[in-house]
Amino acid sequence: MSLEMFENFLEEHCLKATQQRRSVYAEILAMNEHFDVDSLLLRLKQKGQSISKATIYRTLQLLMEFGLLRRVQLAPDGMDAVYAACPEGCAIDNLVCTECGRTLQFSKESVCDLCEDIALQHGFTLSSHCLNIFAICPECKNKQGDE
Amino acid sequence: MSLEMFENFLEEHCLKATQQRRSVYAEILAMNEHFDVDSLLLRLKQKGQSISKATIYRTLQLLMEFGLLRRVQLAPDGMDAVYAACPEGCAIDNLVCTECGRTLQFSKESVCDLCEDIALQHGFTLSSHCLNIFAICPECKNKQGDE
DNA sequence: CAAGCGATTGAGAATCATTCGCACTGGCTG
DNA sequence: CAGCCAGTGCGAATGATTCTCAATCGCTTG
Numbered sequence: 001m002s003l004e005m006f007e008n009f010l011e012e013h014c015l016k017a018t019q020q021r022r023s024v025y026a027e028i029l030a031m032n033e034h035f036d037v038d039s040l041l042l043r044l045k046q047k048g049q050s051i052s053k054a055t056i057y058r059t060l061q062l063l064m065e066f067g068l069l070r071r072v073q074l075a076p077d078g079m080d081a082v083y084a085a086c087p088e089g090c091a092i093d094n095l096v097c098t099e100c101g102r103t104l105q106f107s108k109e110s111v112c113d114l115c116e117d118i119a120l121q122h123g124f125t126l127s128s129h130c131l132n133i134f135a136i137c138p139e140c141k142n143k144q145g146d147e
Numbered sequence: 148m149s150l151e152m153f154e155n156f157l158e159e160h161c162l163k164a165t166q167q168r169r170s171v172y173a174e175i176l177a178m179n180e181h182f183d184v185d186s187l188l189l190r191l192k193q194k195g196q197s198i199s200k201a202t203i204y205r206t207l208q209l210l211m212e213f214g215l216l217r218r219v220q221l222a223p224d225g226m227d228a229v230y231a232a233c234p235e236g237c238a239i240d241n242l243v244c245t246e247c248g249r250t251l252q253f254s255k256e257s258v259c260d261l262c263e264d265i266a267l268q269h270g271f272t273l274s275s276h277c278l279n280i281f282a283i284c285p286e287c288k289n290k291q292g293d294e
Numbered sequence: 295c296a297a298g299c300g301a302t303t304g305a306g307a308a309t310c311a312t313t314c315g316c317a318c319t320g321g322c323t324g
Numbered sequence: 325c326a327g328c329c330a331g332t333g334c335g336a337a338t339g340a341t342t343c344t345c346a347a348t349c350g351c352t353t354g
Contacts, residue, residue: 016321050195052333064224071225077211078218097272114261115280124282127245129276135271163350199304
């Protein structure tokens with residue numbers, strides 16, 4: 001999932017490795033966290049990159065087609081548009097605090113295995129999955145006790 | 148998760164059990180499937196109910212606050228706004244075909260247990276989860292073979 | 295049962311993220 | 325280094341969702 005890999009993808013699909021595409025993906029790798037479009041744009045601007053919002057959207061679209069990026073739902077109402085780079089196998093698991101929004105990304109073999117099983121049971125061929133666990137983090141739990 | 152239960156929720160929160168709120172929730176229960184706002188509006192109109200889109204949004208918001216409804220992500224890019232009623236414990240698991248979009252809702256004890264474990268491991272207190280498995284259904288798999 | 299009050303609704307305007315259209319630019323090929 | 329076409333930037337268009345506010349409803353009280 002390196003920048004180099006992304007450039008290979010581009011070449012394979014007869015797409016140009018432009019400055020903008022490179023810097024978007026490099027920044028996503030550098031952040032190593034989920035992010036939204038505005039914060040990505042801000043970070044790129046701050047680094048002096050010349051890029052427009054439309055191009056960011058177009059690049060994110062590309063990344064999603066390649067399976068290098070996924071949109072994640074970080075609240076039960078799913079109203080926030082947040083993206084995350086896909087680790088190997090494109091599985092993203094999040095543990096989200098429903099109080100403060102703090103999010104832990106994790107990856108667990110057993111989740112993948114379980115999904116594989118379920119897909120098989122229904123005759124489906126697994127491609128990926130996305131698990132969000134909504135819970136209350138220890139800090140917020142404590143605060144609740146105080147009130 | 149009956150209509151009655153919804154009315155209790157309303158009362159507890161000092162909210163009025165209006166015709167509109169009742170018919171929205173009744174329709175959601177009747178559909179027993181994931182849905183989008185427009186199709187819900189259409190169905191209500193066809194039944195001769197008088198309701199506006201704004202009120203539907205407001206009611207969906209309420210239902211989500213009560214945990215009776217959840218927004219689900221039925222594609223990796225998460226661009227479609229689709230809602231689903233929450234079964235017990237508010238766990239929604241979907242098996243989505245990435246080719247044709249066909250979706251199976253299921254519920255599995257083992258998924259809940261696994262989430263519980265993961266939350267505990269990080270010191271979190273589980274409230275709910277949402278699992279989407281993206282896979283290819285048997286029909287689409289066959290079609291691919293034909294080409 | 296009528297009046298009164300605050301909650302709720304409907305209609306359309308406003309907002310916000312995302313996409314589109316189009317003229318301009320830049321990467322690559324020969 | 326010339327030229328083509330994909331890619332970009334801008335601003336306008338779109339589409340979903342939320343807001344505003346006057347009109348209405350549901351419920352409570354007299």
